[in-house]
Amino acid sequence: MAAIGCAAGTPARAEEAWPARPIKLVVPWPAGGPTDIFGRVVARELAARLGVPVVVDNRAGATGTIGVQHVARSQADGTTLLFANTTAVIGSIAALGEAPKPFDPVADFAPLGLLVETAVVLWAHQSTGLASFEQFLARARDRAQPPVPFGTTGSGAVSELAVEQLGRHFGLNLLKVPYRGTAPQVADLAAGHVQVGAADYPVAEGHVQSGRLRPLLVIGKERLPELPDTPTSAEYGITEPDFTIWNGAFAPAATPAPILARLRQELQQIGRGDAFRAVAEGKGNRLIFQAGAEATARLQAELAGRRAFDREASAHQG
Template sequence: MISRRHILLGSGAALLSRPAPGQTVADWPHRPIRIVVPWPAGGPTDIYARALVKEIAAGISQPVVIDNRTGATGTIGVQHVARAPADGHTLLVANVTAMIGSVVALGDVVQFDPIRDFAPIGIFTESSSIIWANPRLGVRSFREFLDRARDSSRQRIAFGTTGSGSVSEQSVEQLAREFRLDLLKVPYRGTAPQLIDLVADHVQIGGADYPTASPHYREGRLVPLLVIGPQRLPELPDVPSFAEIGLTEPDFTVWNGFFAPAGTPPPTIERLEAALVTASRSETFRAVTNGNGNRAILLRGQDATARLARDLASRQAFARQGAASG
């Protein structure tokens, strides 16, 4: 639910979006472009954003810089862009957790509307996260994990999350609900710090996509338990998916997208879309966003907005179900 205070803030942002005297939309960009990433440096969204910047900066006359504004499950960075002048100089690269999951989990605390307050430039990659275990937990499969988690004579298993509404949190909470597990939740500000503690055995399980966690997996520092999605990954053919254990809703696919504040002039959006299309065809960018558990996609305009609306409705239904069962 969006508060009246938020509606008033949104009206103020619309006034700020007008070009300064003497400037026109055709002048864009007339100062450095700041791309806000609401997660720490080194995490998957940050990696995608930096790859995108490399590709679009060549065709833009101003510097393009990354601004990591972290905290509150990504909402601090997202809210900053929602309130920014809609002139094409403050943009956002964010994932489904920051744009959708946080809104569902935090409710009125969140002062933005993911659909009304943003103009999608494009959703450009999606992936299925994986639930990983530290080898010291002593489990090598999901079934072994269930047996260990149900053993009340042993210490509770701690699971790392990247905040309220994140896939890592909601997926493990769904497991705990469906299989009646008593787990200890430990929140982090992003995937990168969560993985550090998972590898160090400060938490025993956690969620991360394959590209981010695979270096630790190849070195034997992580064990994959479950793919959080409808099907197995080619990179992990022996690891079952959520669908295989009977968990099909909601869709926990993780996407990353490129957004501008609502009200950004259409010619500016068109130029940004063209830059994203060019980037999506680049071998360098595709090497980061396709393969290793990722799928390069390109949803623009109404298609991107429809994806946001669908995921918002799905997560809201999941939250209502959890509240009813609790």
């Protein structure tokens, strides 16, 4: 078998066969969270279609930037890919403000396909006695009581931005409790170690059915069919920026066009297939497929919106 070698960040030679060796799919979050769950299905289905192993590599840390940066600096030969969400690709960079950036979400990557959008919900542990968003507002506005511990998944995450957004809009007294990912945050929330948190519906679903977690608010514009009685943040006058979370796949920007085209074709089919639909359809999710220029335009718009939000948050704190 001919070796596939090239300098980091440079494309493989056009004449080299692809895929000729295993592919690594980097997930920049711990195992068990929604991005990891989606990514593992994509890896399994992609391996079957390409005829080579596709191995999931969880590289968590720094709100996803460790894993994303690793892919940005990898060889652009189609053997190292990224499966990530809005927080890791966009939110983490927007939160850095004017500080040096470990990667550029637009320039360093070629979007292979955004596959699914997920609604984020504000949850309360049953022990709090909070059964509605109005009750939460009353408790978090009560300055005679300690701040409400609010679980987040790091700077730039939707859960973190929800603290800023809700706190600023309603004048709430909240205490951020950071976690390395959604799965550990929800585990502590379900155990009652933290009172309130914002997390994707699919991760919290089992705890809702058991009664340990109660939905208070959908962070978004539309109510969820699964939670028809839970209001949205838009109903309370909060409409921008859009905090819907997407999950999708990326390759280093210099990856050869034929490889990108093949991967986009396969990912579109995977996103429509039964295996992916079984884990991603419903449950607060909406199946999509955005790739190429369409996905790039979305990244640019969301990055601009997040940066504007973070500037306003900094000005408010100042």
